[in-house]
Amino acid sequence: MCKLMRLPLIALTSCPAEFWGDVAKDFFWKTKHTGQFLDYNFDVTKGEIYIKCMEGASTNICYNLLDRNVHEKKLADKVAFFWEGNEPGDELTVTYRELLQRVCQFANVLKAQGVKKGDRVSIYMPMVVELVVAMLACVRIGAVHSIVFAGFSAESLCERIVDSQCCLLITADGFYRGDKLINLKLLADEALQKCRDKRSSECLQAHRPGFRRDFGSLTFSVCVCVCVCVCARVCVQVPWNPEVDLCWDALLRGVSDECEPEWCDSEDPLFILYTSGSTGKPKGVLHTVSGYMLYTATTFKVVFDHQPDDVYWCTADIGWITGHSYITYGPLANGATSVLFEGLPTHPDVSRMWEIVDKYNVTKFYTAPTAIRLLMKFGNEPVQRYKRSSLKVLGTVGEPINPEAWQWYYNVVGEKRCPIVDTFWQTETGGHVLTPLPAATPMKPGSATLPFFGVVPAILNESGEELEGPSEGYLVFKQPWPGVMRTIYGSHERFESTYFKKFPGYYVTGDGCRRDKDGYFWVTGRIDDMLNVSGHLLSTAEVESALVEHEAVAEAAVVGRPHPVKGESLYCFVTLNDGVMYNSELEVELKKQVREKIGAIATPDYIQNAPGLPKTRSGKIMRRLLRKIACDERELGDISTLADSTVVEQLFQNRCCTAV
Numbered sequence: 001m002c003k004l005m006r007l008p009l010i011a012l013t014s015c016p017a018e019f020w021g022d023v024a025k026d027f028f029w030k031t032k033h034t035g036q037f038l039d040y041n042f043d044v045t046k047g048e049i050y051i052k053c054m055e056g057a058s059t060n061i062c063y064n065l066l067d068r069n070v071h072e073k074k075l076a077d078k079v080a081f082f083w084e085g086n087e088p089g090d091e092l093t094v095t096y097r098e099l100l101q102r103v104c105q106f107a108n109v110l111k112a113q114g115v116k117k118g119d120r121v122s123i124y125m126p127m128v129v130e131l132v133v134a135m136l137a138c139v140r141i142g143a144v145h146s147i148v149f150a151g152f153s154a155e156s157l158c159e160r161i162v163d164s165q166c167c168l169l170i171t172a173d174g175f176y177r178g179d180k181l182i183n184l185k186l187l188a189d190e191a192l193q194k195c196r197d198k199r200s201s202e203c204l205q206a207h208r209p210g211f212r213r214d215f216g217s218l219t220f221s222v223c224v225c226v227c228v229c230v231c232a233r234v235c236v237q238v239p240w241n242p243e244v245d246l247c248w249d250a251l252l253r254g255v256s257d258e259c260e261p262e263w264c265d266s267e268d269p270l271f272i273l274y275t276s277g278s279t280g281k282p283k284g285v286l287h288t289v290s291g292y293m294l295y296t297a298t299t300f301k302v303v304f305d306h307q308p309d310d311v312y313w314c315t316a317d318i319g320w321i322t323g324h325s326y327i328t329y330g331p332l333a334n335g336a337t338s339v340l341f342e343g344l345p346t347h348p349d350v351s352r353m354w355e356i357v358d359k360y361n362v363t364k365f366y367t368a369p370t371a372i373r374l375l376m377k378f379g380n381e382p383v384q385r386y387k388r389s390s391l392k393v394l395g396t397v398g399e400p401i402n403p404e405a406w407q408w409y410y411n412v413v414g415e416k417r418c419p420i421v422d423t424f425w426q427t428e429t430g431g432h433v434l435t436p437l438p439a440a441t442p443m444k445p446g447s448a449t450l451p452f453f454g455v456v457p458a459i460l461n462e463s464g465e466e467l468e469g470p471s472e473g474y475l476v477f478k479q480p481w482p483g484v485m486r487t488i489y490g491s492h493e494r495f496e497s498t499y500f501k502k503f504p505g506y507y508v509t510g511d512g513c514r515r516d517k518d519g520y521f522w523v524t525g526r527i528d529d530m531l532n533v534s535g536h537l538l539s540t541a542e543v544e545s546a547l548v549e550h551e552a553v554a555e556a557a558v559v560g561r562p563h564p565v566k567g568e569s570l571y572c573f574v575t576l577n578d579g580v581m582y583n584s585e586l587e588v589e590l591k592k593q594v595r596e597k598i599g600a601i602a603t604p605d606y607i608q609n610a611p612g613l614p615k616t617r618s619g620k621i622m623r624r625l626l627r628k629i630a631c632d633e634r635e636l637g638d639i640s641t642l643a644d645s646t647v648v649e650q651l652f653q654n655r656c657c658t659a660v
């Protein structure tokens with residue numbers, strides 16, 4: 001008695017196995033699963049943490065994403081991707097048939113290079129079709145891809161290659177990001193050189209006896225080095241070393257476009273994706289085959305209300321989990337047509353997004369709050385230059401969206417016609433875990449609303465007790481769903497201590513969350529982003545939201561600064577809208593605004609005009625650095641993920657020294 005109910009307010013919590021078992025019938029299985037559908041231990045006090053979904057069943061995701069759509073579902077000539085380049089007019093169309101052929105060809109190339117099932121392959125590429133081809137070619141032969149966002153430095157790339165012991169690197173010659181030419185091959189070469197330098201020390205000790213499951217060969221024979229170039233689309237001087245570099249086009253010449261898929265167990269590793277730890281080295285989040293496939297396919301279908309004639313566009317980069325789950329896996333599993341965009345929302349001008357929406361008649365659009373706030377700064381005119389009449393559902397991802405940006409997205413971009421799906425999830429969760437369902441869940445601006453089917457959240461207080469009704473505390477999950485991560489590559493111990501040790505019996509997200517009287521969830525940001533002002537816990541997100549509601553403010557970030565009496569004081573950074581001047585009058589207004597919205601306890605102690613904020617390359621504000629600025633500490637630690645370091649210098653120069 002637990003079929004997928006179209007009654008959206010009923011989260012399906014009682015028998016997820018039956019629900020997911022029905023979903024699994026829509027996929028191809030070479031052999032059936034043997035054990036329980038979903039088997040797990042979430043309690044460290046009872047032994048090792050594990051999650052297994054459909055263990056014993058074998059399948060291949062690439063086969064499910066491509067072959068079945070081409071051969072069984074008659075989608076061979078349907079467009080899989082409209083590729084839109086950095087420059088308007090630079091475009092390509094790829095059908096499901098073409099994608100399948102290209103993936104099979106490249107899979108054969110990988111095999112010819114000696115890549116086997118279980119081997120790790122590092123991919124460092126811009127948003128070109130070849131990136132999708134490379135990742136699915138790995139999947140076809142059972143190799144594990146580890147995609148590193150092409151905005152990361154050589155040092156970061158090397159660190160990730162070494163950590164996952166990749167045997168091959170796939171990269172491109174170069175590309176333009178906006179006006180800026182990125183010579184990617186040069187960075188890739190630098191990374192490989194660093195790997196060779198480290199080889200003697202780290203590679204030799206790479207055999208890790210503590211690693212509990214057999215995720216492929218652990219002997220570190222090569223620290224890598226075949227380099228494949230996409231094509232010379234841009235004029236860069238590509239350094240070329242014939243001993244290690246191979247050219248993509250040359251390798252494909254004469255290669256068959258048929259390749260038998262490698263059948264993999266449900267719990268074989270699918271990919272590794274690194275996420276920065278707040279301390280220490282990045283964590284290689286590992287996802288496995290079947291659970292991830294079922295989960296991304298289903299969340300995509302339900303959360304975007306996918307219809308066969310949709311044109312879907314997710315603006316994320318495939319180098320992030322959003323691009324893995326909701327550009328590649330989820331959409332292709334549903335036979336969807338997507339836009340694959342290489343460029344930036346501001347290039348050549350701030351209308352680019354809406355121009356693309358009209359060009360392809362995009363129906364479902366998925367982007368990040370940081371992009372919305374960025375575009376909001378330029379007012380309504382650049383949006384209204386285009387019709388956007390095809391849009392039906394708007395989504396957000398990456399961080400909680402502040403109500404101000406939500407309203408603009410809803411009223412101006414969607415003209416009050418399009419429901420907004422504010423999706424909360426993480427690299428670790430694999431797919432959406434808290435989200436509205438479009439036109440079914442009543443929306444509240446800034447709330448990710450309710451859990452997805454089979455997801456069981458709870459809010460805990462500091463002592464680990466579950467809070468009932470309206471409350472605020474730690475967001476945790478009580479049981480797994482098929483798409484949750486399985487381990488941290490190479491360190492199951494770190495996996496357990498990061499996510500399961502603090503509150504035994506629960507998966508701990510690390511995010512704070514409030515539940516209102518209607519049971520809606522409001523994620524307030526990383527729990528380390530809470531402030532303790534005179535014993536009152538304040539979420540920085542709430543203060544930021546109050547600041548951004550002022551018409552002069554485009555973006556705000558709030559951090560704590562130690563205070564002898566109050567414990568912590570509020571140090572606020574504000575970025576103003578285009579053309580607005582910063583002055584003391586505005587400062588007074590901002591203080592008043594926060595006091596009125598939240599209360600006297602939240603009155604800002606310092607406000608600094610910040611023309612730019614330090615952000616990661618994925619657009620997340622780096623609060624850690626802002627705290628350093630607030631406290632005038634110049635030891636910055638690891639800033640490899642920082643997009644633009646000049647911003648930090650500027651902020652140091654204009655620090656506030658006295659409270660306002």
Ligand SMILES: *[C@@H]1O[C@H](CO)[C@@H](O)[C@H](O)[C@H]1NC(C)=O
Nearest residue numbers: 311358359360361362389390
């Ligand atoms: C988009 O829709 C308009 C009008 O509905 C139509 O004229 C146009 O051909 C469509 N464009 C594409 C690329 O389908």
Ligand SMILES: *[C@@H]1O[C@H](CO)[C@@H](O)[C@H](O)[C@H]1NC(C)=O
Nearest residue numbers: 461462463464465466467468
């Ligand atoms: C929450 O934590 C406090 C101690 O920190 C405890 O006294 C209280 O009973 C806990 N539980 C609830 C449900 O508030």
Ligand SMILES: *[C@@H]1O[C@H](CO)[C@@H](O)[C@H](O)[C@H]1NC(C)=O
Nearest residue numbers: 462532534535536537566567
């Ligand atoms: C907040 O700070 C006060 C001291 O200023 C401390 O006694 C209290 O335990 C802190 N509360 C939390 C939840 O950290």
